[in-house]
Amino acid sequence: MDEKKEPMNDNGTEECTWRFGELPACAPLSVPYVPVQKDADPRYNPADALSRGTLFPGLELPFKNTVNRTNPYAGTPLGEVMALRFMVNELQLYLDTHKDDAAAFKLMKDTIKLSKEANRRFTARFGPLSVYDLEDMDSYAWIDGPWPWEFNQRGATD
Amino acid sequence: MFSYTKSLQYPVKIRNTNPALAKFIISQYGGPDGELGASLRYLSQRFSMPYPELRGLLTDIGTEGSK
Numbered sequence: 001m002d003e004k005k006e007p008m009n010d011n012g013t014e015e016c017t018w019r020f021g022e023l024p025a026c027a028p029l030s031v032p033y034v035p036v037q038k039d040a041d042p043r044y045n046p047a048d049a050l051s052r053g054t055l056f057p058g059l060e061l062p063f064k065n066t067v068n069r070t071n072p073y074a075g076t077p078l079g080e081v082m083a084l085r086f087m088v089n090e091l092q093l094y095l096d097t098h099k100d101d102a103a104a105f106k107l108m109k110d111t112i113k114l115s116k117e118a119n120r121r122f123t124a125r126f127g128p129l130s131v132y133d134l135e136d137m138d139s140y141a142w143i144d145g146p147w148p149w150e151f152n153q154r155g156a157t158d
Numbered sequence: 159m160f161s162y163t164k165s166l167q168y169p170v171k172i173r174n175t176n177p178a179l180a181k182f183i184i185s186q187y188g189g190p191d192g193e194l195g196a197s198l199r200y201l202s203q204r205f206s207m208p209y210p211e212l213r214g215l216l217t218d219i220g221t222e223g224s225k
Contacts, residue, residue: 050168073169086167089222096215129163148166 040094040104046083046111047074055090077122081129084115197223 016026042057049055051068073079091108098104123133127141134142188194200220207213 097211
């Protein structure tokens with residue numbers, strides 16, 4: 001039995017049979033599956049992870065092979081905070097489904113520590129990133145600019 | 159359940175303004191099939207999610223998506 005295509009329907013167009021779907025051309029049905037990430041290794045360093053949009057090379061699917069090389073904060077105190085926080089975010093999502101990975105959890109705790117130190121370095125020079133940073137400040141600097149959408153004013157060169 | 163920091167996850171630098179392109183981009187964020195709608199769906203689905211690791215994941219992804 002040829003299941004590929006019905007000869008023709010009344011309208012003179014081809015019809016897909018039960019084994020096929022429309023893509024819009026007839027295509028065989030399939031069963032989708034999502035493989036689960038096995039391990040937190042290998043990893044990018046924090047700055048590369050931020051540029052590439054993922055900490056894990058195994059999960060990286062760059063659109064048309066494009067890689068971001070334009071982080072104007074790379075190497076600045078804010079860039080350091082951003083990269084370390086991104087790494088904490090990535091490890092958080094990984095650990096949600098891999099809570100018994102002790103090495104990854106240790107790495108997360110170390111990264112949290114580094115990000116707190118980087119945060120202290122940044123806020124001492126440029127003001128608070130969170131209201132909780134106000135603890136050590138002399139005045140209520142929360143409403144002082146720049147806000148995140150006001151570019152170009154925080155030690156970035158570009 | 160909501161707190162924010164005065165920094166972006168990744169810096170955005172607009173060199174040339176382009177309202178036509180901006181329309182596409184804002185619809186990808188707040189439009190009918192946009193990220194904001196997706197993030198709110200994650201944040202609703204988590205309430206009935208029986209598995210703790212996925213309850214956490216939906217909360218974390220939903221939070222990511224809306225920022």
